[in-house]
Amino acid sequence: MAQYLYAEGTATEIQTAAKHFEQVFEEDGFAIANFEIDEDAGLWALSLYPQEEQISDAYSKALSELSALSLSIPLKVEELGDVDWVTKSLEGLVPVEAGRFIIHGSHDRGLDTMGKIAVQINAGQAFGTGHHGTTAGCLKVLSEELRGFHPMRILDLGTGSAVLAIALAKCLKQEIVATDIDPVSIETAKENIDINEVKPFVKTAVAAGFSHPIFKEKGPFDLVVANILAGPLCKMAPQLAQHTAIGGRVILSGLLPHQRATVLAAYRLQGLHLLRTVEEDGWLVLVLERW
Structure with a gap:
């Protein structure tokens, strides 16, 4: 046990x-x-x-x-x-409003969305219910960025439950590439994609790093969202930059305030420059652009 x-x-x-x-x-x-x-x-x-x-x-x-x-x-x-404690814990979670989105579980299906884009997430064994500051922060930043920025090729790197990919698909009604190193996460992601009826828009793949052919096929990307951790984000900076189009934007989350300088240094070396920093519940979201 x-x-x-x-x-x-x-x-x-x-x-x-x-x-x-x-x-x-x-x-x-x-x-x-x-x-x-x-x-x-x-x-x-x-x-x-x-x-x-x-x-x-x-x-x-x-x-x-x-x-x-x-x-x-x-x-x-x-x-x-x-007991599947992750799934069980969702039973008591209330819907979360983040920017133009509202994230909820199956127990709140049919709730009044108050004009917001509803995303139903059953996390299962994958990270990402919208309740954590890293995910909520990403959703808020995406809401703001997409008002004046219109990316055509989009990647959700380390998709987890696919909450960000689903939110993007519902908002933009266009193809989103969603990858994760964990096969269990991708299975959970597929279930959530089906529940939210965005299967025609979200293309998933189990991918470690950027070796999978999907990156060459669908990139370079105009928008990359990576809600992971500081260590992996720094290691992936060279490849992530290579798969970001000139003028493309990268949104990094999963970062604590003391990690900001280290992560920024790794991405500046690759030609990405900081546009703004947003803090949500003690976590940082960095918005960068490739020049």
């Missing part, structure tokens, strides 16, 4: 620990969640999900980091039952 790390404390303690863990375990790519469990008591919970073979090392490292922060919240190793 799978295990995970769990702690309870005050809102300040848990949110401080969660934000710190996001930086400490960034390279590992562990999922981290923090949420309120008792409003009256002011009690919050923190969950950290390492790979099975890394649970012991992650536990020791997390304890050390909590000590360094002078946080005395008790950290435990818990058993994760045979």
Whole structure:
């Protein structure tokens, strides 16, 4: 049975620990969640999900980091039952408005969209429900960028649940290329694409890096959206730039404020220049243009 790390404390303690863990375990790519469990008591919970073979090392490292922060919240190793907790957690999520879009789960099908473009997302085992600042920030930035910018060839790199690709397809009614390194993510993406009735517009592919023939076939791209992590984004900068058309724009998300300079340096070397920076819920979205 799978295990995970769990702690309870005050809102300040848990949110401080969660934000710190996001930086400490960034390279590992562990999922981290923090949420309120008792409003009256002011009690919050923190969950950290390492790979099975890394649970012991992650536990020791997390304890050390909590000590360094002078946080005395008790950290435990818990058993994760045979339940799809990602899907189950969606049952309680409320719709999220982000720019001209509203993202919701199947339990809110038929809601009043108030004139916004509705995107139904059932995340399954793929990242991206619209509730995280990285995704919401991307959607808001896309809403603004597309008012005066009209890309013809569009790539959603690291599509996850395909929330961004679906939003773009519904907004523009044109082809969007959506790729991800994870086959499970692409299967989830296809399900969401079908649910949202945009299959004619979204072309998916399982692709690690830019070796897949779809990039040569469909690129260079006028717009690339990459909601990933700082490390992979820096490594992919040369190839991403090569597959971006002159005058094309790149929207990068999944970044913490302290990573801004490193990521910008990697892309400036490739001829991409910053147009603006947007912050959403403590996360950054960078909008760049290839000159």
